[in-house]
Amino acid sequence: MSLKNISFAILVALLAAAISNPYLSLWHRLIELGLATFSPPIFATFIANSIEEGHHHHHHHNKHPSDRKMANICEDFPPDFPPPDTNTTSTFCVDRNGCCNFTTIQSAIDFVANYSQKRTIIWINSGIYYEKVSVPRYKQNITFQGQGYTSTAIVWNDTATSSGGDNL
Structure with a gap:
């Protein structure tokens, strides 16, 4: 067996061990970072959700x-969150698990009223929101x-070209 084949076999074994071990949160974070950085947003969201569903950490x-x-x-x-609206402020709550008024920031x-004079606070719960x-x-x-x-x-992975801007 050549050195190249041995190296490849070791790499495959290490990757298999890392993927099958549910307690490797570093592995999960690296995958999530790579997907968020180098993948189209819809693909990154699908894969990241699949990873979270597939690995159940204690x-x-x-x-x-x-x-x-x-x-x-x-x-x-x-139970009283978000607080009720006042004459000057409205508070909207965003949680991707569905625990609030909205699951997406957008x-x-x-939902904010057009040309509203009220201050609207959009409170965003912890998490990574894959959205434009x-x-x-x-x-x-x-x-x-x-x-x-x-x-x-x-x-969100957007460029001037993909969002309709000029190509510099």
Whole structure:
């Protein structure tokens, strides 16, 4: 066997071990980063969701040790969140798991009244949101509030050419 064949066999074995081990969160993060950076957005979203569904990490199980029933992933949200609207402010909540008013940031933006004088706070829960976000000029007074740069991210792979801009 040549050195090239041996190296390839070792690489395949290492990749198989890494893929089959559900506790390698670094592996999951590297795949997610690679997909978000180098893939078309719809493809990256499909693959990332498949990876999350296929690998069940111990710390992600939503079971209570006492009864082994599935817990509601939304039970951590306070019952009075988002707060009720006031005369000056509206708060919309975005959570990709469906625990809030909206599952996408763009749908929350689209729901904001045109030319609104009210401040609209779009509170974005932790997670990676694979979507193109566009705020038209007639959607005014919008504030985005994530959970920090290490917890909330919006990912989209767009270029001037693909978005209709000039090719420089």
